[in-house]
Amino acid sequence: MFTDLASTSATAPAATPEGAPISTVIRRRLQGAGQRFHANDNIADFIEPGELAQLLDEVTEKMQGVLDSLIIDTENDHNTRDTARRVAKMYVKEVFKGRYVQPPVLTEFPNAEHLNELMIVGPITVRSACSHHLCPVIGKLWVGILPNKHSNVIGLSKYARLVDWVMGRPQIQEEAIVQLADIIMEKTRPDGLAVVMECSHFCMSWRGVREMDSKMLNSVMRGAFLKDPNLRREFLSLIPGRQGG
Numbered sequence: 298m299f300t301d302l303a304s305t306s307a308t309a310p311a312a313t314p315e316g317a318p319i320s321t322v323i324r325r326r327l328q329g330a331g332q333r334f335h336a337n338d339n340i341a342d343f344i345e346p347g348e349l350a351q352l353l354d355e356v357t358e359k360m361q362g363v364l365d366s367l368i369i370d371t372e373n374d375h376n377t378r379d380t381a382r383r384v385a386k387m388y389v390k391e392v393f394k395g396r397y398v399q400p401p402v403l404t405e406f407p408n409a410e411h412l413n414e415l416m417i418v419g420p421i422t423v424r425s426a427c428s429h430h431l432c433p434v435i436g437k438l439w440v441g442i443l444p445n446k447h448s449n450v451i452g453l454s455k456y457a458r459l460v461d462w463v464m465g466r467p468q469i470q471e472e473a474i475v476q477l478a479d480i481i482m483e484k485t486r487p488d489g490l491a492v493v494m495e496c497s498h499f500c501m502s503w504r505g506v507r508e509m510d511s512k513m514l515n516s517v518m519r520g521a522f523l524k525d526p527n528l529r530r531e532f533l534s535l536i537p538g539r540q541g542g
Protein backbone atom coordinates (compact mmCIF):
# COMPACT_ATOMS: atom_id res chain seq x y z
CA MET A 298 0.00 0.00 0.00
CA PHE A 299 2.78 2.44 0.94
CA THR A 300 4.73 1.74 -2.25
CA ASP A 301 1.57 2.33 -4.23
CA LEU A 302 0.95 5.63 -2.48
CA ALA A 303 4.50 6.76 -3.08
CA SER A 304 4.18 5.96 -6.77
CA THR A 305 1.15 8.21 -7.26
CA SER A 306 1.72 11.79 -8.31
CA ALA A 307 1.03 14.03 -5.34
CA THR A 308 2.28 17.10 -7.19
CA ALA A 309 0.42 16.78 -10.52
CA PRO A 310 -1.93 19.67 -11.20
CA ALA A 311 -5.52 18.98 -10.17
CA ALA A 312 -6.84 21.38 -12.82
CA THR A 313 -7.05 21.46 -16.61
CA PRO A 314 -4.66 23.69 -18.61
CA GLU A 315 -7.52 26.24 -18.83
CA GLY A 316 -7.59 26.32 -15.03
CA ALA A 317 -10.90 24.62 -14.42
CA PRO A 318 -10.78 21.77 -11.89
CA ILE A 319 -11.29 18.46 -13.66
CA SER A 320 -14.46 17.84 -11.62
CA THR A 321 -15.91 21.02 -13.19
CA VAL A 322 -15.05 19.78 -16.68
CA ILE A 323 -16.74 16.43 -16.05
CA ARG A 324 -19.73 18.05 -14.34
CA ARG A 325 -20.23 20.38 -17.33
CA ARG A 326 -20.29 17.38 -19.67
CA LEU A 327 -22.91 15.69 -17.50
CA GLN A 328 -25.03 18.83 -17.31
CA GLY A 329 -24.67 19.41 -21.06
CA ALA A 330 -26.03 15.94 -21.71
CA GLY A 331 -28.81 16.36 -19.14
CA GLN A 332 -27.38 13.38 -17.28
CA ARG A 333 -28.10 12.86 -13.58
CA PHE A 334 -25.04 12.52 -11.33
CA HIS A 335 -26.40 11.54 -7.96
CA ALA A 336 -24.09 9.72 -5.54
CA ASN A 337 -25.31 6.33 -6.71
CA ASP A 338 -25.10 7.05 -10.45
CA ASN A 339 -22.35 5.68 -12.66
CA ILE A 340 -20.68 8.47 -14.68
CA ALA A 341 -17.97 6.48 -16.46
CA ASP A 342 -19.22 7.49 -19.93
CA PHE A 343 -18.37 11.12 -19.15
CA ILE A 344 -14.80 10.57 -18.00
CA GLU A 345 -12.04 10.54 -20.60
CA PRO A 346 -8.82 8.53 -20.40
CA GLY A 347 -6.38 10.06 -17.92
CA GLU A 348 -8.99 12.19 -16.17
CA LEU A 349 -9.46 9.83 -13.23
CA ALA A 350 -5.82 10.44 -12.23
CA GLN A 351 -6.49 14.19 -12.32
CA LEU A 352 -9.64 13.70 -10.27
CA LEU A 353 -7.63 11.77 -7.71
CA ASP A 354 -5.22 14.72 -7.42
CA GLU A 355 -8.13 17.14 -7.00
CA VAL A 356 -9.81 15.03 -4.32
CA THR A 357 -6.45 14.75 -2.51
CA GLU A 358 -6.11 18.54 -2.39
CA LYS A 359 -9.64 19.00 -1.12
CA MET A 360 -9.30 16.20 1.43
CA GLN A 361 -6.16 17.94 2.68
CA GLY A 362 -8.34 21.03 3.15
CA VAL A 363 -10.76 18.98 5.26
CA LEU A 364 -7.90 17.70 7.45
CA ASP A 365 -6.57 21.27 7.80
CA SER A 366 -10.03 22.47 8.85
CA LEU A 367 -10.21 19.64 11.38
CA ILE A 368 -6.97 21.13 12.77
CA ILE A 369 -4.89 18.00 12.32
CA ASP A 370 -1.18 18.72 12.00
CA THR A 371 -0.52 16.61 8.92
CA GLU A 372 2.94 18.12 8.49
CA ASN A 373 4.25 16.87 11.82
CA ASP A 374 1.93 13.96 12.58
CA HIS A 375 3.60 11.00 10.86
CA ASN A 376 0.32 9.05 10.95
CA THR A 377 -1.70 11.55 8.95
CA ARG A 378 0.98 12.90 6.59
CA ASP A 379 -0.38 10.92 3.62
CA THR A 380 -3.96 10.57 4.83
CA ALA A 381 -5.44 12.99 2.29
CA ARG A 382 -3.99 10.92 -0.53
CA ARG A 383 -5.02 7.64 1.08
CA VAL A 384 -8.61 8.78 1.58
CA ALA A 385 -8.81 10.17 -1.96
CA LYS A 386 -7.54 6.87 -3.35
CA MET A 387 -9.95 4.94 -1.17
CA TYR A 388 -12.93 6.93 -2.51
CA VAL A 389 -11.99 7.21 -6.18
CA LYS A 390 -10.28 3.86 -6.77
CA GLU A 391 -11.84 1.56 -4.19
CA VAL A 392 -15.06 2.16 -2.26
CA PHE A 393 -16.76 4.48 -4.80
CA LYS A 394 -15.15 2.97 -7.89
CA GLY A 395 -18.59 1.83 -9.06
CA ARG A 396 -19.32 5.49 -9.96
CA TYR A 397 -16.27 5.94 -12.16
CA VAL A 398 -15.68 2.69 -14.04
CA GLN A 399 -17.60 0.84 -16.73
CA PRO A 400 -19.70 -2.19 -15.72
CA PRO A 401 -18.00 -5.58 -15.51
CA VAL A 402 -17.86 -7.54 -18.72
CA LEU A 403 -20.36 -10.38 -18.45
CA THR A 404 -19.84 -13.57 -20.38
CA GLU A 405 -23.30 -14.54 -21.55
CA PHE A 406 -24.17 -18.04 -22.68
CA PRO A 407 -27.32 -18.98 -24.56
CA ASN A 408 -29.81 -21.02 -22.55
CA ALA A 409 -29.20 -24.01 -24.86
CA GLU A 410 -31.01 -26.52 -22.65
CA HIS A 411 -34.00 -24.17 -22.19
CA LEU A 412 -33.57 -24.30 -18.40
CA ASN A 413 -36.54 -22.95 -16.52
CA GLU A 414 -35.93 -24.04 -12.93
CA LEU A 415 -35.25 -21.80 -9.96
CA MET A 416 -31.58 -20.88 -9.46
CA ILE A 417 -30.28 -19.11 -6.34
CA VAL A 418 -26.87 -17.54 -5.75
CA GLY A 419 -25.70 -16.20 -2.40
CA PRO A 420 -24.78 -15.04 0.07
CA ILE A 421 -22.90 -12.40 -1.92
CA THR A 422 -21.02 -9.89 0.22
CA VAL A 423 -22.30 -6.32 0.14
CA ARG A 424 -19.80 -3.52 0.77
CA SER A 425 -21.05 -0.01 0.38
CA ALA A 426 -21.49 3.31 2.20
CA CYS A 427 -24.61 5.29 2.92
CA SER A 428 -25.16 8.47 0.93
CA HIS A 429 -26.06 10.38 4.10
CA HIS A 430 -22.93 10.02 6.26
CA LEU A 431 -20.63 8.03 3.96
CA CYS A 432 -20.45 5.39 6.71
CA PRO A 433 -19.92 1.74 5.72
CA VAL A 434 -22.87 -0.47 4.86
CA ILE A 435 -21.89 -4.12 5.14
CA GLY A 436 -24.06 -7.14 4.53
CA LYS A 437 -25.06 -9.89 2.17
CA LEU A 438 -27.61 -10.64 -0.48
CA TRP A 439 -29.19 -13.50 -2.38
CA VAL A 440 -30.36 -13.55 -5.98
CA GLY A 441 -33.01 -15.91 -7.30
CA ILE A 442 -33.54 -16.33 -11.04
CA LEU A 443 -36.27 -18.14 -12.91
CA PRO A 444 -34.90 -18.35 -16.46
CA ASN A 445 -36.87 -18.92 -19.61
CA LYS A 446 -35.68 -20.30 -22.94
CA HIS A 447 -34.73 -16.80 -24.13
CA SER A 448 -32.81 -15.89 -20.99
CA ASN A 449 -29.08 -15.38 -21.14
CA VAL A 450 -27.12 -17.50 -18.71
CA ILE A 451 -24.33 -15.47 -17.11
CA GLY A 452 -21.39 -16.94 -15.17
CA LEU A 453 -22.09 -17.32 -11.46
CA SER A 454 -19.22 -15.05 -10.43
CA LYS A 455 -20.74 -12.26 -12.54
CA TYR A 456 -23.55 -11.74 -10.03
CA ALA A 457 -20.92 -10.90 -7.39
CA ARG A 458 -19.14 -8.59 -9.86
CA LEU A 459 -22.38 -6.75 -10.63
CA VAL A 460 -23.10 -6.39 -6.90
CA ASP A 461 -19.60 -4.98 -6.36
CA TRP A 462 -20.12 -2.45 -9.18
CA VAL A 463 -23.55 -1.26 -8.02
CA MET A 464 -22.67 -1.20 -4.31
CA GLY A 465 -19.33 0.54 -4.92
CA ARG A 466 -21.09 3.91 -4.71
CA PRO A 467 -22.67 5.89 -1.90
CA GLN A 468 -26.07 4.23 -1.73
CA ILE A 469 -29.27 3.93 0.19
CA GLN A 470 -30.32 0.33 0.47
CA GLU A 471 -33.79 0.83 -1.05
CA GLU A 472 -32.35 2.34 -4.25
CA ALA A 473 -29.34 -0.01 -4.40
CA ILE A 474 -31.50 -3.13 -4.56
CA VAL A 475 -33.61 -1.64 -7.38
CA GLN A 476 -30.51 -0.65 -9.39
CA LEU A 477 -29.19 -4.17 -8.97
CA ALA A 478 -32.48 -5.81 -9.96
CA ASP A 479 -32.72 -3.56 -13.05
CA ILE A 480 -29.28 -4.50 -14.32
CA ILE A 481 -29.74 -8.24 -13.68
CA MET A 482 -33.10 -8.10 -15.51
CA GLU A 483 -31.47 -6.24 -18.42
CA LYS A 484 -28.55 -8.68 -18.70
CA THR A 485 -30.38 -11.99 -18.23
CA ARG A 486 -34.01 -11.33 -19.24
CA PRO A 487 -35.47 -14.05 -16.95
CA ASP A 488 -39.13 -14.84 -16.28
CA GLY A 489 -38.60 -13.86 -12.67
CA LEU A 490 -36.03 -12.26 -10.41
CA ALA A 491 -35.84 -12.05 -6.63
CA VAL A 492 -33.22 -10.20 -4.61
CA VAL A 493 -33.01 -10.15 -0.80
CA MET A 494 -30.49 -7.89 0.91
CA GLU A 495 -29.55 -7.71 4.61
CA CYS A 496 -27.14 -5.01 5.78
CA SER A 497 -25.68 -3.38 8.87
CA HIS A 498 -25.46 0.39 8.59
CA PHE A 499 -22.50 1.83 10.50
CA CYS A 500 -24.23 5.22 10.63
CA MET A 501 -26.60 3.53 13.08
CA SER A 502 -23.98 1.68 15.15
CA TRP A 503 -20.66 3.58 15.10
CA ARG A 504 -22.40 6.94 15.54
CA GLY A 505 -25.89 8.40 15.83
CA VAL A 506 -28.35 6.16 17.61
CA ARG A 507 -25.57 3.57 18.33
CA GLU A 508 -27.83 0.58 17.77
CA MET A 509 -25.41 -2.32 17.36
CA ASP A 510 -27.53 -5.27 16.23
CA SER A 511 -30.19 -3.71 14.06
CA LYS A 512 -30.09 -4.54 10.35
CA MET A 513 -32.04 -3.49 7.32
CA LEU A 514 -33.60 -6.25 5.29
CA ASN A 515 -35.28 -5.56 1.96
CA SER A 516 -36.33 -7.43 -1.14
CA VAL A 517 -37.29 -6.94 -4.75
CA MET A 518 -39.51 -9.42 -6.58
CA ARG A 519 -40.03 -9.19 -10.33
CA GLY A 520 -42.08 -11.18 -12.85
CA ALA A 521 -42.90 -14.74 -11.78
CA PHE A 522 -41.78 -14.08 -8.18
CA LEU A 523 -44.43 -11.37 -7.89
CA LYS A 524 -47.20 -13.43 -9.43
CA ASP A 525 -46.50 -16.85 -7.92
CA PRO A 526 -46.57 -17.11 -4.10
CA ASN A 527 -45.31 -20.72 -4.27
CA LEU A 528 -42.19 -19.67 -6.17
CA ARG A 529 -41.61 -16.83 -3.73
CA ARG A 530 -42.02 -19.21 -0.80
CA GLU A 531 -39.64 -21.73 -2.36
CA PHE A 532 -37.00 -19.02 -2.89
CA LEU A 533 -37.30 -17.65 0.65
CA SER A 534 -37.27 -21.14 2.21
CA LEU A 535 -34.07 -22.04 0.34
CA ILE A 536 -32.12 -19.03 1.62
CA PRO A 537 -30.04 -20.43 4.49
CA GLY A 538 -30.85 -18.83 7.83
CA ARG A 539 -34.06 -17.20 6.58
CA GLN A 540 -37.60 -18.42 7.19
CA GLY A 541 -39.89 -19.35 4.32
CA GLY A 542 -42.94 -17.27 3.91
Ligand SMILES: Nc1nc2c(ncn2[C@@H]2O[C@H](COP(=O)(O)OP(=O)(O)OP(=O)(O)O)[C@@H](O)[C@H]2O)c(=O)[nH]1
Pocket residue numbers: 427428429468469470471498500501504505506
Ligand atom coordinates in the same frame (compact mmCIF):
# COMPACT_ATOMS: atom_id res chain seq x y z
N1 LIG B 1 -33.96 4.60 4.52
C1 LIG B 1 -32.63 4.52 4.68
N2 LIG B 1 -32.05 5.26 5.61
C2 LIG B 1 -30.71 5.14 5.76
C3 LIG B 1 -29.92 4.31 4.98
N3 LIG B 1 -28.63 4.43 5.39
C4 LIG B 1 -28.65 5.34 6.38
N4 LIG B 1 -29.90 5.77 6.63
C5 LIG B 1 -30.44 6.75 7.61
O1 LIG B 1 -30.39 8.04 7.08
C6 LIG B 1 -30.75 8.92 8.10
C7 LIG B 1 -30.08 10.27 7.94
O2 LIG B 1 -30.71 11.05 8.89
P1 LIG B 1 -30.52 12.59 9.26
O3 LIG B 1 -31.55 12.90 10.27
O4 LIG B 1 -30.48 13.41 8.03
O5 LIG B 1 -29.06 12.59 9.88
P2 LIG B 1 -28.64 12.69 11.41
O6 LIG B 1 -29.17 13.93 11.99
O7 LIG B 1 -27.16 12.48 11.47
O8 LIG B 1 -29.45 11.46 12.02
P3 LIG B 1 -29.09 10.31 13.06
O9 LIG B 1 -28.47 9.19 12.27
O10 LIG B 1 -30.41 9.90 13.63
O11 LIG B 1 -28.16 10.88 14.08
C8 LIG B 1 -30.42 8.19 9.40
O12 LIG B 1 -31.66 7.88 10.04
C9 LIG B 1 -29.75 6.90 8.91
O13 LIG B 1 -29.95 5.82 9.79
C10 LIG B 1 -30.57 3.53 3.99
O14 LIG B 1 -29.96 2.77 3.25
N5 LIG B 1 -31.92 3.67 3.87
